[in-house]
Amino acid sequence: MEHLVNTHEIVLTSPLDMHIHFREGAMLRVVAPLSAEAFAGGVIMPNLTPPVDGLDRLLQYRTEIDEAIAGAIFAPYMTLFFRAYDEVELRAARPHIIGVKLYPAGVTTNSEAGVQRIRDAEPTLAIMEELGIPLLVHGETSGFVLDREREFLSIYARLAQRFPRLTIVMEHITTRDAVALLDEYPNLYATITLHHLQLTLDDVAGGLLQPHLFCKPIAKRPEDRDALLRAALAPHPRVMFGSDSAPHPVSAKEAAGCAAGVFTAPVALPLLAEMFEQHDALDRLQTFVSDNARRIYGVTPPEKKVLLWREPWQVPARYGDVTPYYAGRTVAWQLAQRQSRAGP
Amino acid sequence: MEHLVNTHEIVLTSPLDMHIHFREGAMLRVVAPLSAEAFAGGVIMPNLTPPVDGLDRLLQYRTEIDEAIAGAIFAPYMTLFFRAYDEVELRAARPHIIGVKLYPAGVTTNSEAGVQRIRDAEPTLAIMEELGIPLLVHGETSGFVLDREREFLSIYARLAQRFPRLTIVMEHITTRDAVALLDEYPNLYATITLHHLQLTLDDVAGGLLQPHLFCKPIAKRPEDRDALLRAALAPHPRVMFGSDSAPHPVSAKEAAGCAAGVFTAPVALPLLAEMFEQHDALDRLQTFVSDNARRIYGVTPPEKKVLLWREPWQVPARYGDVTPYYAGRTVAWQLAQRQSRAGP
Numbered sequence: 001m002e003h004l005v006n007t008h009e010i011v012l013t014s015p016l017d018m019h020i021h022f023r024e025g026a027m028l029r030v031v032a033p034l035s036a037e038a039f040a041g042g043v044i045m046p047n048l049t050p051p052v053d054g055l056d057r058l059l060q061y062r063t064e065i066d067e068a069i070a071g072a073i074f075a076p077y078m079t080l081f082f083r084a085y086d087e088v089e090l091r092a093a094r095p096h097i098i099g100v101k102l103y104p105a106g107v108t109t110n111s112e113a114g115v116q117r118i119r120d121a122e123p124t125l126a127i128m129e130e131l132g133i134p135l136l137v138h139g140e141t142s143g144f145v146l147d148r149e150r151e152f153l154s155i156y157a158r159l160a161q162r163f164p165r166l167t168i169v170m171e172h173i174t175t176r177d178a179v180a181l182l183d184e185y186p187n188l189y190a191t192i193t194l195h196h197l198q199l200t201l202d203d204v205a206g207g208l209l210q211p212h213l214f215c216k217p218i219a220k221r222p223e224d225r226d227a228l229l230r231a232a233l234a235p236h237p238r239v240m241f242g243s244d245s246a247p248h249p250v251s252a253k254e255a256a257g258c259a260a261g262v263f264t265a266p267v268a269l270p271l272l273a274e275m276f277e278q279h280d281a282l283d284r285l286q287t288f289v290s291d292n293a294r295r296i297y298g299v300t301p302p303e304k305k306v307l308l309w310r311e312p313w314q315v316p317a318r319y320g321d322v323t324p325y326y327a328g329r330t331v332a333w334q335l336a337q338r339q340s341r342a343g344p
Numbered sequence: 345m346e347h348l349v350n351t352h353e354i355v356l357t358s359p360l361d362m363h364i365h366f367r368e369g370a371m372l373r374v375v376a377p378l379s380a381e382a383f384a385g386g387v388i389m390p391n392l393t394p395p396v397d398g399l400d401r402l403l404q405y406r407t408e409i410d411e412a413i414a415g416a417i418f419a420p421y422m423t424l425f426f427r428a429y430d431e432v433e434l435r436a437a438r439p440h441i442i443g444v445k446l447y448p449a450g451v452t453t454n455s456e457a458g459v460q461r462i463r464d465a466e467p468t469l470a471i472m473e474e475l476g477i478p479l480l481v482h483g484e485t486s487g488f489v490l491d492r493e494r495e496f497l498s499i500y501a502r503l504a505q506r507f508p509r510l511t512i513v514m515e516h517i518t519t520r521d522a523v524a525l526l527d528e529y530p531n532l533y534a535t536i537t538l539h540h541l542q543l544t545l546d547d548v549a550g551g552l553l554q555p556h557l558f559c560k561p562i563a564k565r566p567e568d569r570d571a572l573l574r575a576a577l578a579p580h581p582r583v584m585f586g587s588d589s590a591p592h593p594v595s596a597k598e599a600a601g602c603a604a605g606v607f608t609a610p611v612a613l614p615l616l617a618e619m620f621e622q623h624d625a626l627d628r629l630q631t632f633v634s635d636n637a638r639r640i641y642g643v644t645p646p647e648k649k650v651l652l653w654r655e656p657w658q659v660p661a662r663y664g665d666v667t668p669y670y671a672g673r674t675v676a677w678q679l680a681q682r683q684s685r686a687g688p
Contacts, residue, residue, distance in 0.1 A: 144544065144545075144546050144550070144565065144566060145545055145546045145549055145550040146490075146545065146565070200488065201488075201489055201490065202488050202489045204549070205489055205548070205549065205558065205562055206488070206489035207601075208601035208602055208603060208604070209553070209555055209558040209601070209602035209604070210600070210601060210602075211553055211555070211600065211602065212600060214549065214553040218549055221488065221490070222488060253600075254598050254599055254600055255598055256554070256555065256556060256597075256598055256667065257551075257552035257553070257554060258552055258553035258554075258555065259552060260552070260553070323600070
């Protein structure tokens, strides 16, 4: 392959999805292969029920994932669910994890076991800083839905100051203010999802209400989306792609109370290619979906070339009982593998 | 009844719901009797398919309503769907209508036939002003979902200035800014719904997404809700209760694209009583749900005493195939009639 980017195809080298919900059991077996097909690795979220908050549980979950993606070239970067860990636990876990994910209690799916007061987290954070274990954070308060991330920014700032050698990843940022905060503290990083690069609250609730576009944090204002897009397209050296792909069965979405989560794993790379092309930035996609993450986390993913073809692809209506993002719509790009393996 | 308000019961004299969606056919026959049971009259919205934009169609719709509520003491105050009407049409319609309802094109359910440019409406508005026919307005632009009402306020201001003798009702206002605008122009009035007195966007999208709380205009911020509540409890002399009760079958709500509308007709008075009591304002409920509307519109509704008892009532899960607001929850007050007529 002499030209990695031309008008008909692109080759991504070891693309990474730095924020994925794989779930367990039957759902895991539906969704994990789709990520493993498109990506060379990804950060696996630990907010199961019960949470993945011990090494035994983590290794057991890892085994379940390995079985689900058997044969694929894909590194599952495991995370522990934040609780008060001691140094012995974290030293033992360190070879098996890429970081520890902190959820404030009750702010999103399966976060009931999360942290009640950030201050109580500090002893564990000090150990993580010492051991070089990154902190991944769902940064929302329990305030008014549109203010939750912005209200959390002062907590990010305090943590970044208090633990200057701790790598702190602001997960799935959704606001202009969060993007701006990146430039305030050198140890702050961020993941950005596909859907937050495309959606505003208008898409979720401006016409008919769209349960399949409902997620946490909720999509914000146009100026927020635009700031995220600028950061991703540049790309800002401290942002990485993390889909926050979060499958729920249709019965949990089209319901009187609709669960939060957008399932983007199988459509993420085609849609990112389309978007970066529209902004004349295809040559920067590799940095956003892989290079930045390698540098930030210091990981070396398995070698994997992922070919995307510029040929219209209609997104399937369902994967198992999950409605994907862009269901039934047509994307200008597709994973080359799809030529022989159509949607289920 | 010597005391119209005591700790166990209240008697409302001819309560009015100044903004209702009765629909047609089978849905009309389910929902209209519920309004007719609780209220002495109400303003019936004309956004059917096709819209009620001629006298023949209006009289036919009125007949259908009369049949659905046969025997009830209830005055359906009819409205025409705004289009370019001439003076002959409006003079003929005047005895049969309480006002003309203007929808900007495409901003809500069945508004496709609405006004493209407000300026084009001015000749008709001049005739309405001359004939003393009130203008009712769905005041939203097609902008970002949270800004639509605020963006429309300058249009209200312009209309109020340009047609100083025209009664202009800002329907279902949802923002602090709209409340403030009332005090700028003496010919501006407003209806306020029950649900906008109770909900913010947090209730709709802050936890699980709640399709049955999704409406247009969408519920806004806490400070907006609080301003509406102050205006209703006072009550501001130019606000009236208008439920905007808007039934949809469950299949249109718990769906991939959820229709906008909250069905509050059968629960409105019990919940208003509970809310006014909580704010020590039960003695002002009569003004909010009846007296202001009579004065503003100059109507004399049929004489009807509606008794509410302070006795817990569990709201039914369904009325026909419609999930009501507060479904399955308990309200401290109930319509006395419910003693003998339980929920369907």
